[in-house]
Amino acid sequence: MLNVAELDDGFAAHPQLDPCDDPGPRDACGVFGVWAPGEDVSKLTYYGLYALQHRGQESAGMAVSNGERITVVKDMGLVSQVFNEPALNSLRGHMAVGHCRYSTTGASVWSNAQPTFQGLQDGHSLALAHNGNLTNTDMLETWLREHSAAGDIPHKERMDSTSDTALLAALLAAFSTDGLAASARKVLPKLAGAFCLVFCNENALFAARDPQGIHPMVLGRLDNGWVVASESAALDIIGATFIREVEPGEFVTIDSDGLRSQRFADADPHGCLFEYVYLARPDSSISGRRVHLVRKEIGRTLAMEAAVDADLVIPTPESGTPSAIGYAEASGIPYGQGLVKNAYVGRTFIQPSQTIRQLGIRLKLNPIRDVIESKRLVVVDDSIVRGNTQRALVKMLREAGAAEVHVRIASPPVSWPCFFGIDFATRAELIAPGLSVEEICRSLGADTLAYISLEGLVASTGISKRRLCHACFSGEYPVRIPQARAVQLGLEDSNGCR
Ligand code: SF4
Known part of the structure; x- marks a missing residue:
């Protein structure tokens, strides 16, 4: 609240x-x-x-x-x-x-x-x-x-x-x-x-x-x-x-x-587009769409938009898993479990402090060396908010012997705040605003980085764009936000919507 x-x-x-x-x-x-x-x-x-x-x-x-x-x-x-x-x-x-x-x-x-x-x-x-x-x-x-x-x-x-x-x-x-x-x-x-x-x-x-x-x-x-x-x-x-x-x-x-x-x-x-990407359980349905199937379709779209020559597709478990499966199916690159997640550690997205968040990454994910050693990896994740998770992950995979690490993200860059109940970070903490994809890639230490396009993500849901909220990706809010906020955010008109 x-x-x-x-x-x-x-x-x-x-x-x-x-x-x-x-x-x-x-x-x-x-x-x-x-x-x-x-x-x-x-x-x-x-x-x-x-x-x-x-x-x-x-x-x-x-x-x-x-x-x-x-x-x-x-x-x-x-x-x-x-x-x-x-x-x-x-x-x-x-x-x-x-x-x-x-x-x-x-x-x-x-x-x-x-x-x-x-x-x-x-x-x-x-x-x-x-x-x-x-x-x-x-x-x-x-x-x-x-x-x-x-x-x-x-x-x-x-x-x-x-x-x-x-x-x-x-x-x-x-x-x-x-x-x-x-x-x-x-x-x-x-x-x-x-x-x-x-x-x-x-x-x-x-x-x-x-x-x-x-x-x-x-x-x-x-x-x-x-x-x-x-x-x-x-x-x-x-x-x-x-x-x-x-x-x-x-x-x-x-x-x-x-x-x-x-x-x-x-x-x-x-409806909130981010529910399909990350928030909802994969075994839930929203607006008649099975979330798991939507996430797989997102992965397939991502593979078509951002192909790469690689040996293995691995997810950042668990929320990246369906999209990684979809990416593997569409690309023909084998799918594998390269990371083990400790199911009892909270999702790092919600950790309240930077220190705990970074510790949480190590506590949460551990690479399986036998699976990833000498492989050119495609790593599929649901989103990048601050970039801390992905930076630590890329480092961890390289230390475990990965030959290349290509990061693929199942949502567009998160660039705008959410006023509707989901808090990503302060805008200053978000990695996307102000940095190009190449700069973010360098910051993460990855070989390549690609995000799904907003159009590709929307198409993967099968729902019309005008019936979705995509404000955190586009800055286009479906509900009027107070004028002072709209002006501060630099929205096109100052009435809070565009
Ligand atoms: S801005 Fe819209 S799409 Fe993004 S998290 Fe909030 S409600 Fe969902």
Whole structure:
């Protein structure tokens, strides 16, 4: 979540763009919700979150309702660290909301862990889980303050948490005199940016997805209930049947009367392109596309765009693996496993400090000398953010005897910040802006370097470019960002979109 405290002077305080600041939020949170009377909803939520652990590893939590009371358990750490058998057994009810979270280092605190709990004006309570970032928190805060001034709701200074999710919870509470559903119908149309929301009061489960549908969210069916989750893989893991995606701009209510759908905004789909490259699990589907197959197709396109004479194609495991397989198939160069990954070390993309990040590379990947010695290697990776991983990797492969190292990247250069929940680095930390591909290649110590083109990447998804967000590659944002930010970023017009 975006830290609201950092936005007090407007969006200009966003840490991603300030080279003096630490990297900002790194969210690709996972959200999960289940409504299933008679089922062990806390364990379903536990395993659902377990399946979504790759989307957020800093904190985890769940809220369980028994119809009279909502109980929230959350803490810092992995899902398996936060919950144990006795805790889950004590969480009895018919409905649950779960969350796993990334955040900035500074904001990675218990009070910002989710679900966020909030009392409502109708006497009920709210538990809220959010994936994404709101881009109009300044406007929303003003709206909230106007109502705070009337003394009918808590304002920001009295919130326990500083995240945009807490702001959202306060807004939902502000208008809840006629119930949570009525409040949501009033608040949801005012939100801008990326939001996949799962929330509940004591009696009903709700889900909503932003009009752009930037991050994925799916709806599944159990024999006697319903499930919503960030990714379809979470449905598979708990034995739920995939029904459909929660539509962009849709508001879903699930209670004892069944499932009802309403629209709070027209759909304007711009799904996150980076979900296909890296974020989502390969066994998930997004917009009807199997992520694993898309990644293989990306590799095939990359082989056609950036052929090289070599002996062996190896992936940077695991997210580079499908694209490496595709590259090998299309190029006719044999595929091999040249690196062993320690599955228990977090992905280096999310490590919070440079020191740990570099240590993490060595902890995570180890070359298999017998496979790579004297070989001309094509190394396929999903993306280059800072270049630290690839620089260490090339060095490691050369030390292990590789004759040549040709790096192929399954996404275009990451050159622009994401305002929708994914934090790569500050722009100053990104390696792509200001350097040519040749210069980056020299910096990595590789023999050659090539990225897939944006057109090639988009074509590999089978989705029209105008229905995707590709802003971190192109600087073309599908949602208006505040004008001060647009001007600072040097976007073509100053209205925040182009
Ligand atoms: S800017 Fe990049 S990471 Fe962010 S939502 Fe768009 S495609 Fe995804």
